[in-house]
Amino acid sequence: MTDPFFEQVYRTVRCIPPGKVATYGQIARILGRPRGARTVGWALHSIPEGSDVPWQRVINSRGVITLDAHGPGGAIQRSLLEAEGIVFDEQGRIDLKVWGWAGPDLAERQKLVGPPDAS
DNA sequence: ATAATGACTGGGG
DNA sequence: ACCCCAGCCATTA
Numbered sequence: 001m002t003d004p005f006f007e008q009v010y011r012t013v014r015c016i017p018p019g020k021v022a023t024y025g026q027i028a029r030i031l032g033r034p035r036g037a038r039t040v041g042w043a044l045h046s047i048p049e050g051s052d053v054p055w056q057r058v059i060n061s062r063g064v065i066t067l068d069a070h071g072p073g074g075a076i077q078r079s080l081l082e083a084e085g086i087v088f089d090e091q092g093r094i095d096l097k098v099w100g101w102a103g104p105d106l107a108e109r110q111k112l113v114g115p116p117d118a119s
Numbered sequence: 120a121t122a123a124t125g126a127c128t129g130g131g132g
Numbered sequence: 133a134c135c136c137c138a139g140c141c142a143t144t145a
Contacts, residue, residue, distance in 0.1 A: 023127085025127065025128060025129095028127090033141095036140080037140085037141090038125070038140065039140090039141055040126085041126040043126095043142090044126060045125085046143095059126085061127075062128095065126085066125095077126090
């Protein structure tokens, strides 16, 4: 929770603009941890309710919602994304070629990984 | 300290 | 393109 990597994950996710999505692996790579996709998932899993982190914009590399895919959690995430204008295909998948986030530019990226800010 | 569990992935069949 | 699986890594039991 107060883990520095988790904080970096939250800062990065907050950079994803409405109507765009990123993958767990993508977030991990941006933060210099190419094999930490599952850890990113855990970081989002431990986000408290009412947080300003747009957790719904993070999905798996196959363009599918992994959170509680068969329960209410997945339905909530899907509705939140559709409310931002994102469209799901017949198979419940999002085309990353269309809705995928390009990622932060170089300067923005340094602000995410670099500053050990602790407010 | 060992084993099981996930909001994951890339590669092989 | 789909399914399966070993590898990965923080958290729990």
